[in-house]
Amino acid sequence: MNENNSIHRVELSRGDLLSVENPARYVGGEWGEVIKSEMLRQLREEGTTSYLRFALCFPDIYEIAMSNLAMKILYKILNDIDGVACERAFSPWKDMDRLMRDKALPLFTLETRSPLNDFDVLGFSLQYEMCFTNVFQMLDLSGISFRASERSESDPIVVAGGPVVYNIEPIAEVFDLVFLGEGEEVLAEFMDLMKIYKASARTNEPMSKASLLKEASKLEGVYVPSYYSMDYNTDGTIKSIDTLVEWAPKSVRKRIISNLDCVDFPTNPVVPHTKIVHDRAYLELFRGCSRGCRFCQAGYVYRPVREKSIETLCGQGYELEAATGYDEIGVLSLSTSDYSSLPEFLDIMVEPFADRHTSLSLPSLRLDSFSLELMEKVSGTRKTGLTFAPEAGTQRLRDVINKGITEEDIMSSLELAFAGGWQRVKLYFMLGLPTETMEDVLGIAQIARRVEKLFFEVANREGLKRRKPEIVVSTSMFIPKPFTPFQWEAQDTIESLRDKQKVLAEALKSRNIKYSWHDLKTSVWEALLARGDRRLLDVLTDGYRQGLYFDAWDDCFRYEDWLRVLESHGLSLDFFGARSRGEEEILPWDHIDIGVRKSYLFHERAMAYQEKTTAPCHGGCRACGAAEYNTGVCHA
């Protein structure tokens, strides 16, 4: 492979690869991988390339990164641009991380095994807060400074995007710029600018990074963190968010795709050699969700709801199935049942797929008699588990969070399901929701008990003797997120949550009910990151230097160590988590504009405290502000 030394190639020996868990993570070469041969030729013959080299980075391991739809979309969009070569780089797992440090090997891309330093742009896709420290890992292994201000003109431009960037403040200063919202169009525009920037480097008057950022900041959806500074009050709250250059907008607006039928969708994505977390092809139905559950960030930041036409969807579905060879196509959206042409879509797709032994999976279905029929249709005779997410144990609390599901909805669907032969039910709830009392907690047990009782009633009636239900109750800890009506709320404490879990576990005791819960400490740390400000950057880099990363992995996350680091910087967990914010308080993300107004969110919060629900968008506009985008459900 060493045809020429002018190509930097990170060499791993057979012994290296065989010494780590699942070496397939590091070898690339999968079906659908894109390598631009002209770029390789240039590198070989000239030692340099006119191609814009973009390293698409995901700060977690291969199996997680390759399961992510945004990665597939961006990989396609970027590689479809003439003169751009996009390659993938992921977090090496701890064994490979150690090996690379021991042997002083830099982090590399899968396509050409080039070190990240050889790239013009490093683009991080950030999907969850707990991956922040792995951004440091990837930069560190590449010998690249963490802060944008510490990097030179010759370093790659480091950018980020993804759902977490609506409050990227804890690590904002790492990035030269951040893409807010959907990336398909703005990335292409940014690549045009990058081409000019790169070409100018060969002239007498190279464009500076500063002027590149200035030009980029004019694109809708581009946020340049270095244009803003935060001033703090003595109590730690934000005094002001100031712009540092005159051309910086007071607030930066997220970008969306107006018409999903007009952007390319990856129907020929990379098909991994090795089993990944979600080992199937993905078809995206629509973006946004009109339900307005008050705890759900996705429900607000992806507004307005925009559907793909059924024609586009079916065409992409067929292409996807044929091009990948996957035998399972997952349809993806925040609420599958809300897709307006779902029955027609399934009528068209299910049969031809079944003939080819391809199944459709439909996650995020709201369960009712209609969706049960759908599930029969797509899964044939297979009766896998049913999942409900009532989120709260009483109708009162469900009204508070605006979860439009009643106990009767659950029971009537389950009655049909049990009669139809289903026996496994999963029920998801959150503990620690605003206004929650012990009555709400016990309400969870009452629902589970009713489900159990219902099963035996139906079983007796239908003559299904000797069968038992398997009911799993799962609780997670409520995490207040930015850009939700609960962004001002205090998070419940671990101590209080433990009591609630104990009471619930006692009330759930039954041989047919299993109770499982998420780790509370993880949720507390996630809450801190979700609503954190720029003072956390020192904390996070400090923790990273002490070996704290892979925080998204329960067995790697070291809560007590993190608390120690946090306190050593004079910051407290309670300030970020267990503190309710006033209406007037400046929030770290106030200079970011998702289209939904802060005043609307505050109004929704008031509605929550009045235990009043808000109907979905379909029934009429609730004037949240997203209508300014004048598309999708808002355009009607």
Place this chain on the structure above:
Amino acid sequence: MLENERQIAMTMKPHRVAQIFRARFARTAGIVYIGHLDLMRTFERVCRRAEFPILYSQGYNPRPSMVFALPLGVGVATTSDYVDIFLEERIDAAIIISRFNQFCPNGLRLLEGGYVSSDSGSLMAEVSAATYHIASPNIREYTEKLLQRDSIMVMKRSKGKMKEAEIRDLFLEVSQEESEPHSISITVLAGSSRNLRPDLFLEAMSELEAYPSIDKDNAMVTRTALFMGEYPHLEPLSKTYS
């Protein structure tokens, strides 16, 4: 009564006669680092992309019907492995090979193949021996020393437990090319009853002859032949379709 009905229904079901295409394939480059299950999955997906009329297994979770001669270890390349692909109808061998190669990832390649009769023995049961080409510094000298022993005992994982096993009698032949002083070819018993994995051979050399472990770990191992029949009357598996 119900039992009876089912029996009748089953006998009435048209019996599906599979066309069995036996293919010889090679794997090199990055894809040598995937395990056997991943390789099987990759083959299934290639066949689906190539739109072969592949036969699916019956039952709860139908899978494309395919049988591999002998699993390949992670990190082991091959120039001569075999797979039986079960098809609903006969397709020209040249078309299968070219379509497969058009839709398969880098490093994987069908080389040749042909149809075998459906009553011929199972591909897995046919395998009796394999040849491995191993390239690594000074491997000749160490192999010679190792094979001078009457007994070669190694620790082998069996059903989750480490057990001592005798492997001396698994070696059939050793050969070497003049042009490649740092490589060797060993022909060893292979298959479901008695099988020597090349990593076990390297392990034994490291344990018993102090072969440097860095060389052991980096040795390039390639399976170059699979045989049927009883030694010394070995015949390549390709005999079954040509």
